[in-house]
Amino acid sequence: MALSREDVLACLKAIKAPSGTDLVEAGLVRALNVDGDAVRFVMEVDNPEPFMAVKEQAEQALTALGAKSVSIVMTAHSKPSAPPDLSAGRKPEPAGPEKIPGVDRIVAIASGKGGVGKSTVAANLACALAAEGRRVGLLDADVYGPSQPRMLGVSGRPQSPDGKLILPLRNFGVTMMSIGLMTNEDQAVVWRGPMLMGALQQMLTQVQWGALDVLIVDLPPGTGDVQMTLAQKAHLDGVVIVSTPQDVALLDARKGIDMFNQMGTPIIGMIENMSTHICSQCGHEEHVFGHGGVKSEAEKLGVPLLAEIPLHLDIRLAADGGAPIVVSKPESTQAQGFRTVAKALVADGKA
Secondary structure (H helix, E strand, C coil), X not given: CCCCHHHHHHHHHCCECCCCCECCCCCCEEEEEEXXXXXXXXXXXXXXXXXXXXXXXXXXXXXXXXXXXXXXXXXXXXXXXXXXXXXXXXXXXXXXXXXXXXXXXXXXXXXXXXXXXXXXXXXXXXXXXXXXXXXXXXXXXXXXXXXXXXXXXCCCCCECCCCCCEECEEECCEEEEEHHHCCCCCCCCCCCHHHHHHHHHHHHHCECCCCEEEEEEECCCCCCHHXXXXXXXXXXXXXXXXXXXXXXXXXXXXXXXXXXXHCCCCEEEEEECCCCEECCCCCCEECECECCHHHHHHHHHCCCEEEECCCCHHHHHHHHCCCCHHHHCCCCHHHHHHHHHXXXXXXXXXX
């Protein structure tokens, strides 16, 4: 049966938080989405441990109300560390990055600024690696602008039969998870830093990725919480930097590279996107955003220039249509750059 938002809120008001107030009054119910008989929301807490029983109680109450699918994502500030051993004279060392069970390698796709086609590169590269026979996962970590569900033609809501592990969706041989699958397409994600970090950790460790050769992570632009959390919490094998040739994009790309260098993350290489445009009418080649800037930057850094991807209408249409160019037109000139990068990563043992 279809549930109303008012029904769900009334149900949650009957559940007490550890503080003694109900979940709604305590402000713990965030990003509530009621879609027919499916209910999804986020519980923002300081420490998840005292709330596990509350989460289970909420799931049971909503199921009894008539919900067929209940997804409650708990995001948390970092757990308080244990008090330092004063007798030893120093604080305990923080835990380092950890491997994700079943995932051999993690490769991030990053950019200094938005609008350079990073997500398009990530989607095409994931599909190209799958075409090479690799077991590929794609994590859409661009929380504020999740575009991978549209680009990979994936719809529907991830399920969690046991209430612990989330089952990702799959298309074109790529296993994919995105916060965009948990919200409506036109719904903004209004989260603070701790919520972002909690959501990222859950998508890394509480998704049933299965056995993967490589997990591609589509990062948001810039040098913020998501990038730092990924580098600190997960064993990141390398990052591919995407930029257009123009000076403004390269200025921000350098900052992104510097951040990953500070975090000790290897730079696998750079990709120059929107490198050149060839007129479909006359064949004239034009460098709309300049040309060669990324190649020059890669040479300065001593990292490979992995590809120069053209600015072409077919790449954009394919992404908007839900079938990346390497899937819809695998033999096209426009797809060759992505396929070349995939082959190089496989040959070098990076993916």
